[in-house]
Amino acid sequence: MLKIEHLTKKFGNKVAVDDLTLSIAPGEIYGFIGHNGAGKTTTIKACCGILQFDAGEILIDGHSIKEEPIACKKLLAYIPDNPDLYDYLSGIQYLDFIADVYGVDAAVRKERIHEYAEKFDLTGDLAQPVSAYSHGMKQKLAIVAAWLHAPKLIIMDEPFVGLDPIASHLLKEMMRTHCDAGGSIFFSTHVLEVAEKLCDKVAIIRQGKLVVSGSMEEVKGNTSLEDVFLELEGDHA
């Protein structure tokens, strides 16, 4: 579903992502782990077509993000680490806008908005302006918007930040359901316990380079993900 091949991105002289290669198959939840400034957000933004990169290739369901950005973007949804949404729209206007852009028809959007907004207890607030939403509510709205057009691939940057325990639990369930239905999820997180429990595969990035990747069992073996991460960080310190 997502293939990153030899991705390199530089900001001036600084190499933010260095020759990174990884692949995510349909049905997989793929965790992306690294310290602050390791290159996670840069990689994620490049995958979403938000950030242009210097070398390498990113393929989404066989389409190149460089050559066919619109075809790729139709297949994916992105939730950034800090969901700055349009404050001047109401929640429902924002969801309508996303549905319009992705061409979700009236009946389907009605059903999905109802389903997901109810799940996150957001229905009562949909008519309110986004500017009146708390950080957590904006995060929930961004999640509903991401699921609204039933993307094949969902890319999330620190999706659990700002969510209450119930919403976090719901999101984990939705992620699993999405992948069980053949979709894929690629997300970054600092919460290693969540990654360990939720992910089928994991990749650890350090200073732009991929340190280790593979199935959760391959990466952590008999220890915990936290031990592996700390050990790898220690090796490179």
Place this chain on the structure above:
Amino acid sequence: MLKALMRVRFAAMRSWLTGASRYKQKQTKTRAIGFAILILYAAAAYAFMFYGYFSIISRPYYEAGLGWTYFSMFAVTNFAMMFIGSIFAAKAQLYEAKDNELLLSMPIPPSAILASRMLTLLLINLAFDLMIAVPAGIAWAQSCPVRAAGILAFIVIILLLPLFSLALSILFAWLLSLLTRRIRRKTLLSTVFSLAFLGAYFVLVGQMQNMITKLAQNGTAVAERLGGVSILYWIGKAIADGDLRLLLFSAVCLVLPFLLAYWLVSKTFIRTVTAKPGFAVIAYKENMQKVSGVFAALYQREMRRFLSSSAYIINAGFGALVLAVGGVALPFLNIKEKVPLPDGLYSPILILAVCMISGMTTITAASVSIEGNTLWIARSMPVDTTDLLKAKLLVHLIVAGPATLIAEAGLILALRPSWPELIWCLLTPLTFTGFTALAGLAANLRHPNLDWTNETQAVKNGASVLIALCVSMVAVMAMAGAGYGLSLLMPMSMAMGIVTVVLLLVCRLLYHWILTGGAVTYERLG
């Protein structure tokens, strides 16, 4: 502490003036120098304009013993310029800055936060102040004797006038924040209130000028009797005669309102900034959902953004507003009787005037910057970048187009032009409105500022807005020059036709760049 806060303010100011941001890691020296030259050019153009005005009146006023009137006029013009320059920035800078809560969480007294923000506004005021004070001072010194005490009074007034203007600006900002704090239709109220205030301001400034002119016409005795107790008289007299007693009175009158305003906003700052806006709860109903096509959705997004902010409406839509109001008023002004000109010159001059005002509409010039932190949404959507840019252009045209048509209708009713003239009365201003939209968008694509801390920095003070305004002004001047040159060789209506066709070609080129190079530039912003 104030020094540290000011460092942050200056860094922000430098960033939005030069267009440097996280998306443009390093601003080249050449570009920074280019911006400095552009700003200096704009300042010099205004200064020369004011020099022309003051140099005409300085000697006659001096000879009539009405030196004080000259300096009263200087004070009114100066105040008018500063006030209009800072009035809408004040609310955004003081109460809507994104870092207000962050700063309030630190051990910084609110008065220091306010002082740092006011100092920035004061510097902007001082820049406007000097643009008028320097030419007024030079024009006076060139034709009239100057006293040391007069120079001292002039310098003191130059330094204190910005305080008075700032006092009124921050009081307006405070009042507006109070009024809109708990209101749902905040944008509507802010816009209506601001426009009413602007209208009252223009009437007041106009009356002040009239009053001074009438006083001057009726002789010193009347002037002194009527104006003896007015602050304008004190200021004028203090500078013209070097009267230090009146300078003291003037200084008190200028400083006291500022101190009172500063005290008032300091006392209420935390409450005003941290007050949660009151939103009346609207019950959600499923029939609120509306389905649109992709381009319609993009257009609605842009239009809603424009209509959501009174600062955006007033600053970027000001030209359209003036055009609409002017267009309605034009047939009733008896322009041919009031301004005697050769018959063939009325339409080209008024057409260029409409173009000049149309150039003050800068909606597209801020339309990229205004996306700020929400740019990721547009960048991650599966839509053609050219559609995003076309939607921005369309909003500009939908707002400015009808206003231009109203101005054209007014122009046609006022002048009753011949058929050939009528064609250019209709086509030239409309083409220029298109040019303004395209040039503004091109400027904003080249110089976006997505890191603003309050939206005034994007819609009013950004480099792209300044560039768009300058480009429009230069374009009108070029059209005037070309039109005049060609009219020596052919009839004026034909000359205007050629100018319009060239303008259309420029529009076509700009449109092509926006859809190609501009789209690529937008895609690199992420």
